Amino acid sequence: MKLTSKGRYAVMALVDLARFDNINPVSLRDISLRxxxxxxxxxxxxxxxxxxxxxxxVRGTQGGYVLNKKAKEIKLSNIFDAVDEKVKTVKCKKESKKGCNGKTTKCLTHNLWDELDSHINNFFEQKSLEDLVKDNAERRI
Amino acid sequence: MKLTSKGRYAVMALVDLARFDNINPVSLRDISLRxxxxxxxxxxxxxxxxxxxxxxxVRGTQGGYVLNKKAKEIKLSNIFDAVDEKVKTVKCKKESKKGCNGKTTKCLTHNLWDELDSHINNFFEQKSLEDLVKDNAERRI
DNA sequence: TGATACTTGACTATTTTAGTCAGGTTTATA
DNA sequence: TATAAACCTGACTAAAATAGTCAAGTATCA
Incomplete structure (x- = not known):
């Protein structure tokens, strides 16, 4: 199990953006370089x-991207959701006719994965972009 | 992000094994069918x-597999570890010369992934095989 | 009007996953 | 002791996912 780099990059880029997002839009070129x-x-x-x-x-010269909400309101779960980083750990269909293993019952571990999903999603819903920015600011001292 | 079926199957098979692991070894053939x-x-x-x-x-006719420890002592983390289901969410090398992004510093999100790892591993270290067996026994009533 | 930067969609090499397949070895039991 | 059940091992592979690249734009500011 691992996160894909798409999700990781999304978070990195947004933290970068959040740090420079004061007055001017931030260009992807800058983020790319940094x-x-x-x-x-x-x-x-x-x-x-x-x-x-x-x-x-923001298009045109001096254009770029700007956060659309406050960093505090952007949860990691929103980000992963947007870039399609599915936190669905296992393929047991939720309530399909067939069970998880092609039988009519739920597989022996079905509940487990549900619990795990909640556990992970909970983590992502707690953390906001602001938390990450602050964390980096502190480490910088 | 998702768990691979190898890890999922390992847990399923062990729960199955734990349930039938009274006197005789359980053959993989039986687990396969069930x-x-x-x-x-x-x-x-x-x-x-x-x-x-x-x-x-246990080799030979009537052979099969038996748990080597009590179900209570087998944590999910042990299982995932064994089947190589790495709960390392992201590829930031731990303390390599290079940072996570090819630069000399840690990437902006390095701490985040470390925290996430702990969070998930914590879940797996809490849960034992026994918990899962019990959970299924209860649902069966 | 040119440079800068966003926008979109198609394309692809590489890696990982989820197995299969083949050819063993070991041992209980008839 | 023959045989079949069951374990054991390593190599192989089709399919899917990943991590991008590439090409051809469009919009807007200076």
Missing amino acids: QGISLDYLEQIFSRLRKREIVQS | QGISLDYLEQIFSRLRKREIVQS
Whole structure:
């Protein structure tokens, strides 16, 4: 089990954005350079973030992206959700006709995965972008 | 992010084993039939579980597998560990010369993934095989 | 009007996953 | 002691997911 780099990059880029998001929009080019993420890949990621209204785009020269909400209101769960980082640990269909193993009953571990999902999602719902920015500011001292 | 079926099958098979593990060893063939998991795949999985001393094998006719410890003492973390289900969510190298992003510093989100790892591992260390067996026994009433 | 930056969609090499397959070895029991 | 059940091992592979790249735009500011 691992997170994909898409989700990881999304969070990295947004933390970067949140730190520089005072007056001017931040260009993906800058983020790309600072974080070492391919510009093209960032564009894919930000396209999704924009659709989910986590960021806003500003076109033209000096354009870039701006947070669409306060950092405090952006939870990690929103971010992962936007970039399709599914925190569904296992393929047991929720209430399909067939059980998880092709039989008519739930598999022996069905409840377990449900619990695990809640556990992880809970973590992501607690953490906001602001928490991460602060964490970095502190470490910087 | 998702768990692989190898880890899921390992847990399913062990819960099954734990339930029938009274007197006789349980054959993989039986588990395969009951749980709908390919026999060959089960053999791969149990080979690893045996190396980690989670189960013991009994060879010959009427052979099979037996738990090597009490169900209470087998934590899910042991199981995932054995079948190589890495709960390392992200590829930031721990203390390599290079940082996570090819730079000399830790990436902005490094601490986050460490925390997440702990959070998930904590879940797996809490849960024992016995808990799962009990959970199923209760649901059966 | 040019440079900068966003926008979109298609494409692809690589890696991982989820097994299968083949060819063993060991041992209880008839 | 023969045989079949069951374990054991390693190599192989199709399919899916991942991590991007590439190409061809469009919008807007200076």
